[in-house]
Amino acid sequence: MEHHRIILSGPSGTGKTYLANKLAEYVITKSGRKKTEDAIATFNVDHKSSKELQQYLASLAEQCSADNNGAELPVVIILDNLHHVGSLSDIFNGFLNCKYNKCPYIIGTMNQGVSSSPNLELHHNFRWVLCANHTEPVKSFLGRYLRRKLIEVEIERNIRNNDLVKIIDWIPKAWHHLNSFLETHSSSDVTIGPRLFLSCPMDVEGSRVWFMDLWNYSLVPYILEAVREGLQMYGKRAPWEDPSKWVLETYPWSSASLPQGGPALLQLRPEDVGYEGCISTKEATTSKHIPQTDTEGDPLMNMLMKLQEAANYSGTQSCDSDSTSHHEDNLDSSLESTL
CATH class of the missing domain: 1.20.140 (Butyryl-CoA Dehydrogenase, subunit A; domain 3)
Incomplete structure (x- = not known):
């Protein structure tokens, strides 16, 4: 509760929206305010609502900063699906002048992290909570x-x-x-x-x-x-x-x-999925041939093929079979990455 502003980030289907609503209910209980429809405001973000959300938050910041504010503001604002927003920093820019102690709690959810997250954390005092499939409590x-x-x-x-x-x-x-x-x-x-x-x-x-x-x-x-x-x-x-x-x-x-x-x-x-011609690990140790049709007319691939032939020839002269196989596997991986 001391952070006031958090964003739950992680892949889809990890329970972020459910957790956001439960956190909002907990905040309402701790605040002593009655649980009413006006106590929690939920904003479902989509690609077309970014400007509307920005205006709403700017208006909210003005109300929080007003000395004589007769309107009763929501205790918690849930912003669901923030990954649809192009720039989070622009959306929350109106909160720069908002009085922290008067501002409602902000709980956001997004399907993955974005490049603007460090700016939000530094300039807007947001705290990020990762809901990842490989970490608890989601993992188990x-x-x-x-x-x-x-x-x-x-x-x-x-x-x-x-x-x-x-x-x-x-x-x-x-x-x-x-x-x-x-x-x-x-x-x-x-x-x-x-x-x-x-x-x-x-x-x-x-x-x-x-x-x-x-x-x-x-x-x-x-x-x-x-x-x-x-x-x-x-x-x-x-x-x-x-x-x-x-x-x-x-x-x-x-x-x-x-x-x-x-x-x-x-x-x-x-x-x-576009893995045509992909060589399995077992096949890679027994056959290193790349179809000629894949390389004809491609100068880069021709050069790589010549490098591979030179490496194979050098390997047969100075290395045992195991080290040669390992070297070719690495080269094949480079070729696959290039392709």
Whole structure:
């Protein structure tokens, strides 16, 4: 409460809006003011409302600075989805002359950090709270939530289903596996929050159908788009490995529960995201040939090919097979980054 102004930042689906509302309710309780509709003002930000938000905050700052202010201001202002704002510093510029002790509490949420965050922290006394999937409390939230949900069902039904326990233990592992894949090929900003997985049904067959639909119609389309953007921004940083491979290898539902001729889990091919010609780690140690069609007419690639040939020739004369393989792997990684 001593900071007055905080921004909850992190990937989508990590519970930032829920936490903002709970914090607002806590502030109202601690302030001693009755919990009314006017006590908390919520502003849902979009691409078209930046100017409107700036005017609202400037007007609010004027009211806070007025000596005779008869209007009753909200205790807390929630600014949801601040990532839609082009410049946070411009939006909050009206708060420069605002009397700190009279200003309402500001709780903002945004899907990721922005370059203007240091300016906000220094000049406007904002405090940033990271809600990341790889740190607590978000990291273990899904497991805690599903286990609690399972226990409630077990108490209600007075029965324990070991198959369902196995499934509930597996769901958070699958979530972490997908986020690890997304971080490898893009960044932590595009990782998936636990929200999508909270609706897992508490029965074996229902959970199987639920996960099949979630994977095929929500997760796979999102992953494909996120990895495509990651490739454009960062290039190829790691060998391709289909995330569905791990899912199928650790699948907690028995094969007997799978319907004959029913829908199967979609798999992600490297060509779907622009990984055409990507060489896996195993293949890279056995074959270093780059198709001629990829390099014809490209002076840069021709030069790199000549450098690779020279390095390979030198390596065979002075290095053993293990060190040569390691050197070529590094060179292949450089080539992939260039491509």
